[in-house]
């Protein structure tokens with residue numbers, strides 16, 4: 001069973017990596033496919049190019065055989081709608097894919113493309129972020145989609161559900177990293193050393 005992890009990854013940081021590893025273990029997943037968005041629909045355009053974001057992902061994922069990158073959204077260009085990506089994986093695998101998402105992004109689901117259809121097309125593994133709570137996610141689901149979180153560690157292939165994963169919270173964001181680089185502050189231990197070196201070598205996020 002694979003899961004898809006979509007994001008801007010501008011840049012990929014330790015929060016993304018550790019959360020993906022925790023989820024892989026907790027749900028016994030065979031693979032996590034990182035899918036960098038060309039343009040995440042509700043955010044401003046990325047600061048780094050698609051090529052640089054992919055390279056930083058490559059540098060970060062290369063020692064984990066459970067992690068892969070798919071550049072289908074980069075190749076598709078334009079706004080990266082999850083419904084389009086999920087459709088490709090549903091056809092490829094023959095089962096309902098799971099999509100990993102932080103609570104900050106999931107709580108905007110009403111503004112995504114075809115949210116009702118999306119909830120019927122894939123499962124979501126929602127990860128607690130910041131001060132967001134499980135109750136808040138359940139309320140959001142109930143009020144907007146007449147759904148609730150499924151309490152299970154086993155992801156089903158034949159039907160969709162919303163799972164909640166919340167063992168640890170990592171207070172790191174790409175915004176903080178970009179801001180720190182701009183202010184000449186340290187990003188050590190927030191990203192992998194290879195990514196830190198790449199950002200400085202390519203002079204990313206400076207101005």
Ligand SMILES: Nc1ncnc2c1ncn2[C@@H]1O[C@H](COP(=O)(O)OP(=O)(O)OP(=O)(O)O)[C@@H](O)[C@H]1O
Pocket residue numbers: 006007008009010015016019100101102103104105127128129169170171172173174175176
């Ligand atoms: N520290 C974190 N803990 C849990 N989920 C995270 C964390 N960082 C990112 N995510 C989730 O990973 C996905 C991709 O995130 P993204 O690449 O946009 O990173 P970000 O740190 O949220 O970026 P930005 O600060 O630029 O908004 C989103 O679903 C987001 O909620």
Ligand SMILES: O=C(O)c1ccc[n+]([C@@H]2O[C@H](COP(=O)([O-])O)[C@@H](O)[C@H]2O)c1
Pocket residue numbers: 005006007008009035037039040041042043080081082083101105111112113
């Ligand atoms: O499909 C949509 O309308 C949609 C709206 C907002 C976000 N997404 C996806 O959600 C993922 C996380 O987004 P972000 O902005 O946190 O990087 C990423 O894969 C986006 O393409 C998708």
